[in-house]
Amino acid sequence: MKITSFLFTAGTAALMAASATAEPVTLRVQTHYATEHPTGKQLAEWADDINVMSxxxxxxxxxxxxxVVASTETFDAAINGIIDCDATSGAYQTGKNPAFQFVGDIMGGYATPYQQLSWLYYGGGxxxxxxxxxxxxxQLVGWWVYGQESLASSKPIRNAADLKDFKFRSPPGMETKIFENLGAKPIVMDFTEIFTALESGIIDGADASGLANNQSLGLYDLVKHANYPGFHSMPSDHLACNKAKWDAMPESHRRIMSVxxxxxxxxxxxxxxxxxAEAAADLQSKGVKLYAWSEEELQKFRDAAQSAWVDFATTPEAKALVDSHMAYLRQLGLVKE
Known part of the structure; x- marks a missing residue:
């Protein structure tokens, strides 16, 4: 009995020691979102969740x-210890390695955020x-994906044929190649130039954001056509932390961060x-026309996009990610054998 009592006491003491309060840590995290943006508000909730759970x-x-630093410099700021974590987009880092395109916005792949997230967590991503x-x-801690983006345009974009000679604001990189292959005329310009370019007719439309965000920006006050659900872009934002900082955290802290x-x-x-969905109903009531592409037309865009993936995957890391996406897309039936 004495031995049993001793072992129980010793075991309890060891468990208590193992679960002793870890050293408090402050993580400095930069995002490109504003505090009043819906994602900015959700990041504030996320920060509070971590504090309470820990x-x-x-x-x-x-x-x-x-x-702290420019959006495109956030990743380097975390690497160099100016901040601890980057909550922007991996797509900003394609200059370092084109592989970051395939964790930032693969384009023409998954149909829903849930499919894209399932690749990350259940498809080996x-x-x-x-x-x-x-x-x-x-260290990549995780993603969040807000869904398909919608084009804002001054003319109908009902199918792939309607993209011919479509002049629109495009971000730089792989997107311009995809749309050029479909006959469009993407023009790379700063986000802040969209409104003047639409008003003056320099462009026919813009790739800006999702339908609700586009509405809040006032784009559909200028043009009266949109794609919904979208088809061309579904960007993911990441939480990436300085690996030395991450490795120094106890497993309980890392688990809280991941969950x-x-x-x-x-x-x-x-x-x-x-x-x-709310924006779609409101815009239609105000005369904005929304176009949902047929499965056949969506496949035309996917084929063009996935052809560009191969051309863009010029490093071993990029090729590995493209191969991983393609294997999972085949499992989901989004890529035909």
Missing amino acids: GGEITVEMFYSSS LDAAQKLYNKFDM AMESLALRTALTFEKKN
Whole structure:
């Protein structure tokens, strides 16, 4: 009995020691979203979730609207310890390695945020992407995906044929190649130039954001056509942390961070699904025409996009990610054998 009592006491003491309060940590995280943006508000909730779940052991200090460094410099700022984590987009880092395109906005792949997230968590995506991030001494913690983006246009874009000679604002990179292959005339310009270019007729439309965001920006006050659901772009934002900082955290802290990211991902997808549906109803009541592409037309865009993937995958890391996406898209039936 004495031996049993001793073992029980010793075991309890060991368990208590193992679960002793970890050292408090503050994580400095920069995002490009503003505090009043729906995603900015969700990131504030995410930071609060982490603080509460950790019993106050983890404090997330958010820096909104890229207030420390420029959005494109956030990743390097985390690598160099100026901040701890980057909550922007992997697509900003394609200059480092084109593989980042395939964790930032693969284009012409998945139909819903849930499919894209399932590649990350259940299709081997996280392991494949982690090799890329670790190469730069960063740790990919997770993603959030707000859904398909919608074009804003002054003329109907009902199918692939309507893209011929369509002049629109496009971000730089792979997107311009995809649309050029379909006969469009993408024009790379800064986001802030969209409104003047639409008003003056320099462009016929713009790739800006999702339907609800486009509405809030006032784009459909200028043009009266949109694609909904969208078909061309479904960007993901990432949480990527300095790997040394991440590795120094106890497993309990890392688990809290990962689970909180999964929660943020679900809330983001659900929030924008609702917001976009509300925006669609409101815009239609105001005379804006919405066009949903048929499965046949969607496949034409996917084929053009996936052809561009091969051309863009010029490094071993990019090729590995494209192969991983393609294998999972085949499982989902979105790519034909």
